[in-house]
Amino acid sequence: MRPKPDFTKVKNFPGTHGNSFDVLLHIMDFIENLPRPVFAAVLLFIAVLPTWGNWPQTFGLWLFMLGDWALLAALPRAGKSFGPAKPPALALAVLRAPFALLPLTFALSLEIIGTLLVIYSFWIEPHRLTITKQTLRSPKLKPGQPLRILHLGDLHIERITGRERELLKLIPTLNADLILFSGDFLNLSYIHDPVAQAQAREIISQWSAPLGVYAVSGSPAVDKEEVVPSPLLDGLPLRWLGDEKVTICHNGYEIDLVGLVCTHKPFVDGPKLVEVLGSRPSRFTILLYHTPDLVLDAAEAGVDLQLSGHTHGGQVRLPFFGALITASLYGKQFEVGRRQVDDLTLYVTRGLGMEGKGAPRVRFLCPPEIILWEIGGM
Numbered sequence: 605m606r607p608k609p610d611f612t613k614v615k616n617f618p619g620t621h622g623n624s625f626d627v628l629l630h631i632m633d634f635i636e637n638l639p640r641p642v643f644a645a646v647l648l649f650i651a652v653l654p655t656w657g658n659w660p661q662t663f664g665l666w667l668f669m670l671g672d673w674a675l676l677a678a679l680p681r682a683g684k685s686f687g688p689a690k691p692p693a694l695a696l697a698v699l700r701a702p703f704a705l706l707p708l709t710f711a712l713s714l715e716i717i718g719t720l721l722v723i724y725s726f727w728i729e730p731h732r733l734t735i736t737k738q739t740l741r742s743p744k745l746k747p748g749q750p751l752r753i754l755h756l757g758d759l760h761i762e763r764i765t766g767r768e769r770e771l772l773k774l775i776p777t778l779n780a781d782l783i784l785f786s787g788d789f790l791n792l793s794y795i796h797d798p799v800a801q802a803q804a805r806e807i808i809s810q811w812s813a814p815l816g817v818y819a820v821s822g823s824p825a826v827d828k829e830e831v832v833p834s835p836l837l838d839g840l841p842l843r844w845l846g847d848e849k850v851t852i853c854h855n856g857y858e859i860d861l862v863g864l865v866c867t868h869k870p871f872v873d874g875p876k877l878v879e880v881l882g883s884r885p886s887r888f889t890i891l892l893y894h895t896p897d898l899v900l901d902a903a904e905a906g907v908d909l910q911l912s913g914h915t916h917g918g919q920v921r922l923p924f925f926g927a928l929i930t931a932s933l934y935g936k937q938f939e940v941g942r943r944q945v946d947d948l949t950l951y952v953t954r955g956l957g958m959e960g961k962g963a964p965r966v967r968f969l970c971p972p973e974i975i976l977w978e979i980g981g982m
Contacts, residue, residue, distance in 0.1 A: 618933065619822070619868045620825055620868055621825050629961035632962020633961060636962055646694070650697045650698060651669060651697070651701065661708070665704050672696045683766075684730070684766075685965035686763055686794075687963070688961075688962050691963075692965075703715060725966045725967060726965065730972065731766050731767045733974070734974075738976070738978070740979045744888040748856075749855050751852075751855070751980065753976070753979060754775065754782070755785075755975040756771075757955045758788045758953070758955025758957055759955075760791040760959075761803055761807065761957065767972060775810075784861075785820070786820060786892055786953065787866060788822030789827055789832060790827070791960040801835075805840060809841065811842065815853075819842055821833070821865050821894065823866065823868065823894060823914065832844075845861070845863020849861065858887050860890070861890050866914075870897055870900075870933070874898060889908050890907070895932065898910070899912075908947070911975075913952060916955045917952070917953075918930055918940065919966060919968070921969040927940065
């Protein structure tokens with residue numbers, strides 16, 4: 605059994621107000637509110653720094669930066685994503701500037717490649733919905749027809765896009781017995797937006813499975829108590845699990861499903877898990893919990909499978925390194941995908957949607973995913 609870190613002295617937790625990422629998002633709001641001429645001048649200043657005295661090169665670099673801004677500003681009009689354009693355009697400008705120090709031929713080639721990457725990572729990959737298939741065998745389950753579970757997470761609705769329409773087309777074809785959603789229904793920028801709420805309800809209302817659809821709340825900053833579960837989920841064919849356990853019957857055996865409200869504080873949610881379980885489980889037990897950060901507590905409590913999200917896999921991943929940002933107390937340890945912790949299997953989904961506020965609506969080497977599990981006996 606791995607030793608559990610002591611997080612009681614942590615001041616700012618992921619997914620809550622006041623953490624460093626939350627502060628950064630508010631700074632991005634300030635950038636978005638800059639008048640267009642002022643922001644264009646800021647981009648020009650960045651272009652001047654590495655090209656001082658070479659005005660044709662300065663102007664060329666500035667045009668690339670303006671092109672990025674235009675591509676990002678066009679995303680809402682194209683119905684792709686609905687975030688602000690200036691903060692990510694500023695970040696891209698800062699990334700572009702050092703390449704201007706290279707010989708002109710190399711610099712120009714890299715700037716063109718940069719534009720192609722912007723098109724791919726903002727316009728294409730966020731809508732390349734993938735299906736990940738996983739299998740799990742347990743001596744706690746009987747041989748025979750496996751239980752098919754569809755795990756969804758991090759919907760983050762702004763407006764319905766082609767990604768959500770593709771999701772609704774895929775779900776009936778997967779023949780899942782059970783659908784589990786691991787939190788974050790709305791985008792952080794659209795929590796109280798009535799159109800976003802109505803369109804989220806439109807999507808969720810079409811989720812259907814023979815053994816039901818179950819969901820938990822996501823981060824407190826996203827799935828706010830005044831929105832989730834009520835009124836957002838009122839009247840929908842979905843059961844919200846708020847620190848409770850239900851029993852699922854399949855193929856002559858029973859599986860326990862535990863859903864917890866996420867505070868992002870393992871020292872708070874760990875004892876809740878033990879309380880909800882009641883005793884060390886004898887049946888196969890699934891924990892539906894928004895973040896992977898409870899995994900050591902879950903393993904210690906005897907959970908067999910934990911389904912989580914929150915990290916989005918980082919949204920931007922680099923070859924051989926992975927996620928640049930994970931928003932997890934464990935850093936990169938449980939950033940994405942399948943992990944084994946003692947007798948517990950953890951899966952952290954890349955999710956469906958993207959971060960809100962001034963964060964870029966971008967994915968690179970981290971396409972959105974849904975996970976189809978087949979769980980059965982040995």
